[in-house]
Amino acid sequence: MPAKKETKSFEKSLERLEKIVEEMEQGNLPLDDMIARFEEGQGLLKECRKKLNEVQKKVEVLVKKDGGVETEDFDEGEEEEGSLF
Amino acid sequence: MSDTQRKVLSVSAVTRRIKALLEGEIGSVWIEGEVSNLRRPSSGHCYFTLKDASSQISAVLFRGSQKPGQVIKDGDMVRVYGRATVYERGGNYQILVRTVEEVGKGDLQKKFEELKEKLRKEGLFEASAKKQLPLLPRHVGVVTSRTGAAIRDILNVIDRRFPNIHVTIAPVRVQGDGAADEIAEGIDLLNARGGLDVMIVGRGGGSIEDLWAFNEEAVARAIWRSRVPVISAVGHEIDFTISDFVADLRAPTPSAAAELVVGRKEEFLGALNERSVSMVRILREAITLYEGRFNTMAGSYVFREPQNLVRQYRERLKSLSVTLRHELVSSTREITQVLDEASQRLTAGAQLRCERAAAVLGRAESALRAMNPKGVLKRGYSLTQGANGKCLTSVEGLAKGQRITTVLADGEVRSTVDDVSTT
Numbered sequence: 001m002p003a004k005k006e007t008k009s010f011e012k013s014l015e016r017l018e019k020i021v022e023e024m025e026q027g028n029l030p031l032d033d034m035i036a037r038f039e040e041g042q043g044l045l046k047e048c049r050k051k052l053n054e055v056q057k058k059v060e061v062l063v064k065k066d067g068g069v070e071t072e073d074f075d076e077g078e079e080e081e082g083s084l085f
Numbered sequence: 086m087s088d089t090q091r092k093v094l095s096v097s098a099v100t101r102r103i104k105a106l107l108e109g110e111i112g113s114v115w116i117e118g119e120v121s122n123l124r125r126p127s128s129g130h131c132y133f134t135l136k137d138a139s140s141q142i143s144a145v146l147f148r149g150s151q152k153p154g155q156v157i158k159d160g161d162m163v164r165v166y167g168r169a170t171v172y173e174r175g176g177n178y179q180i181l182v183r184t185v186e187e188v189g190k191g192d193l194q195k196k197f198e199e200l201k202e203k204l205r206k207e208g209l210f211e212a213s214a215k216k217q218l219p220l221l222p223r224h225v226g227v228v229t230s231r232t233g234a235a236i237r238d239i240l241n242v243i244d245r246r247f248p249n250i251h252v253t254i255a256p257v258r259v260q261g262d263g264a265a266d267e268i269a270e271g272i273d274l275l276n277a278r279g280g281l282d283v284m285i286v287g288r289g290g291g292s293i294e295d296l297w298a299f300n301e302e303a304v305a306r307a308i309w310r311s312r313v314p315v316i317s318a319v320g321h322e323i324d325f326t327i328s329d330f331v332a333d334l335r336a337p338t339p340s341a342a343a344e345l346v347v348g349r350k351e352e353f354l355g356a357l358n359e360r361s362v363s364m365v366r367i368l369r370e371a372i373t374l375y376e377g378r379f380n381t382m383a384g385s386y387v388f389r390e391p392q393n394l395v396r397q398y399r400e401r402l403k404s405l406s407v408t409l410r411h412e413l414v415s416s417t418r419e420i421t422q423v424l425d426e427a428s429q430r431l432t433a434g435a436q437l438r439c440e441r442a443a444a445v446l447g448r449a450e451s452a453l454r455a456m457n458p459k460g461v462l463k464r465g466y467s468l469t470q471g472a473n474g475k476c477l478t479s480v481e482g483l484a485k486g487q488r489i490t491t492v493l494a495d496g497e498v499r500s501t502v503d504d505v506s507t508t
C-alpha cells in the first residue's frame with residue numbers, strides 16, 4: 001500500500017527533524033553548520049507539510065446514475081432527502 | 086352524481102361503524118409482541134407499541150388494570166390480553182390491555198445475543214483481525230444518512246480540526262426496512278471505488294429499533310469483508326451494536342469517529358510546527374550571538390581580508406533572511422492561530438536581526454573601504470617603511486644612511502636617507 005510507505009517516510013522525516021533541532025539546540029555548531037541544518041530542516045518541513053496538506057478539502061457524495069455509481073459535490077447545507085438506493 | 090344521490094356520512098358516523106365492526110370482529114384477544122415506545126404520562130396510564138418483525142399495534146394499559154409491582158419496559162417480550170377498539174378522537178385503533186404477562190427477554194435482544202455469539206464464534210470480533218487505522222488519512226468514506234445529524238457532526242469536526250481531507254459519502258437509509266442492506270451496499274461501494282484510507286459507518290443516537298440496522302448480519306458481514314478499515318459510530322443510547330464489535334475501531338458517536346480520523350494528522354502537524362518554531366528560535370539566537378561577535382571583531386579582523394570577509398558574511402546573512410522570509414510565507418492556514426503568530430514574531434525578529442547585522446556589516450565595509458591605504462595612495466599620498474618593514478609615522482630615530490622603502494599606489498621605491506629634519 002503506497003500510503004503506508006509515505007507514512008513511513010513521513011515519520012522518518014519527522015525523526016530527522018527532531019535530530020536537527022536537537023543538534024542546533026546544543027549550540028556548539030559553527031554558523032555554517034547551523035545554517036546547513038536549518039536549511040535541511042526547512043526542506044523537511046516543507047515536504048512534510050506538503051504531504052499533510054496535499055489533499056484539498058473536498059466533500060462528495062455517491063449517486064446512482066444510469067446503472068453505475070458516480071460522485072457529485074456534496075452541498076453541506078442541503079436538506080434534500082434521499083439515499084443511493 | 087348529484088348531492089341528493091350521494092349518501093354522505095359524518096366522520097363520527099363512519100368512525101362509529103368502524104369501531105363497531107372492529108370490536109365485533111376482533112373482540113378480546115391474546116397478543117404476543119415486543120414492547121417499544123413505552124410512555125407513562127402523569128395520568129399513570131401506560132401507552133406503548135406492541136411489535137413484531139413486520140407490524141406494530143398501539144396498546145394502552147390503564148392505571149386500574151396494572152398489576153402492583155409489575156413494571157414493563159421497552160424491549161420486553163409480553164403476552165397481553167385485551168380488547169381491540171377504536172380511539173374515536175384520534176381515529177386510530179388500539180388494544181385496551183387488561184392483562185400483561187412477560188415472556189422473557191425481548192425478541193430483538195435475543196436476536197442480538199444470538200448473532201453476537203454466532204459472529205464471535207466465527208472470529209469476526211478477533212482483535213488480531215482488526216486493521217490499523219492510517220496515520221495520514223487523506224480520503225475518508227462515510228456511510229450514513231445524507232441528511233442526518235451524523236454527517237453534519239462529522240463534517241463539522243473535520244472542518245474545525247483538519248479541513249484538508251477528501252470525504253466521500255455513501256448516502257443510505259439508516260433505519261427502517263432495507264436499511265441494513267443499504268448500509269452493507271454502501272460499504273461495498275466505497276470499497277469498490279478504491280483509494281479510501283478509512284471509512285466511518287454510523288448514525289446519530291436513537292432507540293434500539295432506530296439503531297437496529299447496525300445489529301443486522303448484512304452490515305456485520307459487509308464491515309468484515311471491507312478492505313478499508315472501518316470505524317463504527319452508532320448513536321450513544323445503547324452501549325454496543327454488532328457493528329461496533331466487527332469494526333476495526335468503535336467510536337461512541339460520529340463526531341468522535343471524525344476526531345479519531347483527523348486526530349493523528351493534527352498531532353503530526355503540531356509536531357511539525359513545534360520543530361519549525363524551535364529551529365527559527367535557535368537560529369535567531371545564533372544570529373544574535375554572531376551579530377555581537379561581529380561588532381566586537383569589526384575593528385581587528387578587517388585589516389586582513391576585510392572586504393571579502395564582510396561580503397561573504399553579508400551574502401550568507403542575506404540568504405538566511407530569504408530563507409526565514411520563506412518560512413514565514415509557507416506558514417499557511419494549517420498552522421493554528423497561536424503558532425502562526427508565534428512563528429511570525431520569531432521570524433520577523435530573526436529577519437530584523439539579520440537586517441540589522443547586515444547594516445552593521447555594511448557600515449563596517451564602507452569604513453574599511455575608506456580606510457584602505459591603497460585608495461589613499463592613489464590620491465598621491467605615500468607610505469614609508471623603515472628597514473624593519475614597519476610603517477614610519479615619525480622622523481624620530483631616522484638617521485643619514487638608513488634604508489627606507491616608500492610605497493606608492495603602483496610600486497615601491499627603495500632609497501637611502503640623506504638628511505633628516507623636523508617640521
